[in-house]
Amino acid sequence: MNEKKKKNKNTHEEQEPIKLFLSDWLYNAGLLGLLKILLQGDPLGEQNLVRIKGNYIEFNREVFKGFTDKFFEAAFELHGKFDSIKNYLHELRKRLESISEQEEHTKLAKELKVENDEKKISGILAERIGKRWKGVVYESFEKIKKTDYTTLESIKILLSNLIEILNVNREVFVEKEVKTFLSNILGQRSFLNRLVSKEQKKTFYKDFEHPLLNSENELDETNCLHCGSYHSKKNTIFNTGLVKYQGLNQDSINFVWNFNPNLPICEFCEIIYFCHWAGFTKGFYDKTFLFINDDNSVENLWRNNQLLQTVLVGDKERNILIEYFYQLLEREENITSDFVLQNISIIEVNLEKEVMPKIYSLQISRKKASFIKNNHQKLQQLAKKNYQVKDVSQNLLEEFLNGFLNDRISFSFINKITKYYMLHKDSTKSNLYKAYYSVYDIQSLLILIKDYLEKIKNKELNMNTNTIWHIYHLGNELKTELTNRKAENNINGIAFRLLNSVRANDVSTFLNVILRLYMSYEKEVPKVLVNTLSGTEQFQVIGHSYINGLLGEQFKSEKNQ
Numbered sequence: 001m002n003e004k005k006k007k008n009k010n011t012h013e014e015q016e017p018i019k020l021f022l023s024d025w026l027y028n029a030g031l032l033g034l035l036k037i038l039l040q041g042d043p044l045g046e047q048n049l050v051r052i053k054g055n056y057i058e059f060n061r062e063v064f065k066g067f068t069d070k071f072f073e074a075a076f077e078l079h080g081k082f083d084s085i086k087n088y089l090h091e092l093r094k095r096l097e098s099i100s101e102q103e104e105h106t107k108l109a110k111e112l113k114v115e116n117d118e119k120k121i122s123g124i125l126a127e128r129i130g131k132r133w134k135g136v137v138y139e140s141f142e143k144i145k146k147t148d149y150t151t152l153e154s155i156k157i158l159l160s161n162l163i164e165i166l167n168v169n170r171e172v173f174v175e176k177e178v179k180t181f182l183s184n185i186l187g188q189r190s191f192l193n194r195l196v197s198k199e200q201k202k203t204f205y206k207d208f209e210h211p212l213l214n215s216e217n218e219l220d221e222t223n224c225l226h227c228g229s230y231h232s233k234k235n236t237i238f239n240t241g242l243v244k245y246q247g248l249n250q251d252s253i254n255f256v257w258n259f260n261p262n263l264p265i266c267e268f269c270e271i272i273y274f275c276h277w278a279g280f281t282k283g284f285y286d287k288t289f290l291f292i293n294d295d296n297s298v299e300n301l302w303r304n305n306q307l308l309q310t311v312l313v314g315d316k317e318r319n320i321l322i323e324y325f326y327q328l329l330e331r332e333e334n335i336t337s338d339f340v341l342q343n344i345s346i347i348e349v350n351l352e353k354e355v356m357p358k359i360y361s362l363q364i365s366r367k368k369a370s371f372i373k374n375n376h377q378k379l380q381q382l383a384k385k386n387y388q389v390k391d392v393s394q395n396l397l398e399e400f401l402n403g404f405l406n407d408r409i410s411f412s413f414i415n416k417i418t419k420y421y422m423l424h425k426d427s428t429k430s431n432l433y434k435a436y437y438s439v440y441d442i443q444s445l446l447i448l449i450k451d452y453l454e455k456i457k458n459k460e461l462n463m464n465t466n467t468i469w470h471i472y473h474l475g476n477e478l479k480t481e482l483t484n485r486k487a488e489n490n491i492n493g494i495a496f497r498l499l500n501s502v503r504a505n506d507v508s509t510f511l512n513v514i515l516r517l518y519m520s521y522e523k524e525v526p527k528v529l530v531n532t533l534s535g536t537e538q539f540q541v542i543g544h545s546y547i548n549g550l551l552g553e554q555f556k557s558e559k560n561q
């Protein structure tokens with residue numbers, strides 16, 4: 001035992017690849033982060049540095065060769081400040097280069113809210129550039145004096161000079177920016193320590209890359225608290241921050257570890273935690289970062305977070321969770337396991353404030369996960385169905401999922417989309433209401449909501465899908481009857497009256513309308529419609545299905561649809 005204590009020169013371990021398993025969300029973010037840093041943008045399937053094995057990864061120490069540069073580049077890129085400055089300068093220069101027409105001048109002056117005068121425009125531009133970025137590395141920006149720039153030509157030269165400064169000193173920016181960025185997240189460890197004012201990379205190399213690569217970390221006899229597989233690294237001090245917001249403060253560490261601030265953790269778990277930021281994707285707002293946890297497999301974890309990246313490029317007004325699920329359904333041809341759905345959660349971290357990360361409630365129940373899994377084909381069909389009221393458009397799947405995940409879905413949704421469908425067909429209203437879906441889609445959603453009430457909310461409706469389609473056909477028969485009697489103009493009016501009575505839960509009006517129609521055609525009211533009296537939910541399903549039949553096409557066989 002004593003040999004192990006001093007140096008990690010255990011030949012047994014050297015031959016064995018290092019295995020690290022998925023665990024809690026923070027650890028998983030770290031594992032993903034480590035992978036992202038190591039692979040530098042390469043696809044997971046096209047690399048041979050790390051072997052991906054179900055719920056763990058396997059690698060040899062050699063992967064840490066060149067880790068310092070990779071680590072810094074990844075942080076530099078995620079932080080993104082440098083690139084955004086460069087882009088800004090480039091764009092502005094490009095714009096000034098193309099300014100020749102008076103019109104362009106006027107436009108620029110208007111944007112800057114100054115008189116259309118070259119001297120004034122130049123002055124304000126110089127002032128803006130100078131004030132925009134602050135900090136030690138930006139002294140050449142801070143030195144800019146408004147009065148030194150009186151022509152657009154001089155601004156162009158200034159921009160070129162600044163771009164040159166950024167390019168030449170990139171390495172300085174890398175070290176400083178990464179330090180600023182990561183000390184917000186990781187605290188004071190290693191190169192992030194306040195006292196390390198230069199050569200941050202060197203410090204990182206000495207503290208992490210070299211000992212990891214050469215197996216030179218001093219080890220304790222205790223096993224790693226986290227993985228349990230490797231000896232803990234000597235003097236790994238938890239409170240200097242593996243992760244600032246992890247939620248374990250000094251007090252709770254003292255409580256757990258007998259007032260010993262040294263956390264027994266191995267060198268691998270330590271680097272995993274130290275990389276967790278790289279598992280995040282930049283969110284909508286500057287300081288918000290998101291991560292999707294999925295502890296089923298490393299491959300899923302990777303794929304889900306790749307998908308998140310594409311979602312974040314999309315419409316920023318939308319609810320990220322619903323949008324994510326929507327994308328997942330639109331993409332996945334076959335959702336094979338409800339377990340997969342159940343374990344997805346989205347974690348949002350605000351790096352500006354030292355607060356606990358927000359974990360969105362996508363920890364859906366097993367019941368809900370299997371509901372989505374069992375109905376994924378139906379749901380997928382809704383992915384491209386939309387409606388538009390005035391200028392606002394809404395997607396049916398998204399709206400359904402939103403209600404479903406938050407337990408707010410009800411038959412009023414059916415009522416609404418039926419109404420929009422009818423208004424869309426009405427030539428006097430169709431400029432305000434567009435419905436890009438069919439009655440079949442409404443019927444399909446109606447059955448989904450019925451199933452939801454039965455399977456998730458445990459309500460007993462005693463109605464199977466065949467009965468619901470049977471009622472649809474009854475409505476459709478009435479439509480045929482009206483058409484045959486050249487009364488098709490009345491269909492919309494009747495449907496509206498029925499729709500209003502269903503919305504108001506007014507069974508007697510509903511039955512009255514139907515009774516009169518059947519009587520006028522000397523027909524008997526179908527018995528199944530009397531079931532409307534047996535309960536609110538039953539009435540909603542029967543009422544809507546009947547209305548759908550009245551509005552929709554004739555479907556021959558709809559068994560088990």
Ligand SMILES: [Zn+2]
Binds near residue numbers: 225226228265267268
């Ligand atoms: Zn460990």
